[in-house]
Amino acid sequence: MSIYEAYDKAYDAIPYPSAEKIRDEEWAKFQQAPVPTMSMALTQADLKDLIKKREAKHHEEVKVLLMQRRDDYYAATTQVNDNFRKALAKEYLRTSEKSKEQKVWDMAWDKGHANGYADVESYYQDFAELVNP
Numbered sequence: 001m002s003i004y005e006a007y008d009k010a011y012d013a014i015p016y017p018s019a020e021k022i023r024d025e026e027w028a029k030f031q032q033a034p035v036p037t038m039s040m041a042l043t044q045a046d047l048k049d050l051i052k053k054r055e056a057k058h059h060e061e062v063k064v065l066l067m068q069r070r071d072d073y074y075a076a077t078t079q080v081n082d083n084f085r086k087a088l089a090k091e092y093l094r095t096s097e098k099s100k101e102q103k104v105w106d107m108a109w110d111k112g113h114a115n116g117y118a119d120v121e122s123y124y125q126d127f128a129e130l131v132n133p
Contacts, residue, residue, distance in 0.1 A: 004117035007084040014076045017069035026062045092128040100131045
């Protein structure tokens, strides 16, 4: 098994936070939440205003939740990429110079990441041959 296959699986296992799915899940919770009751009678206009404010607050909470989940997603994918990079360096590089490792990774990532980890690994292997003693 190539190095990239394990990292493809790890990356694919991280679900991307869908805004639509989060909105639907949170809207269902919002609708089930009890509506605050008032001891005094509300006019129709006051009630509409209360509902608008409650919905606006809910939408802001959903935005924050979506941003948090996306931050978590990007942190998880960054960790997978970092681990992939370390595994490639361990397998293909015979130099401990950080600047060379950085350059090999940057070039391999730039050339190959659009096509997946397999291409990144292939380019990394090729570029590592240029800097290995």
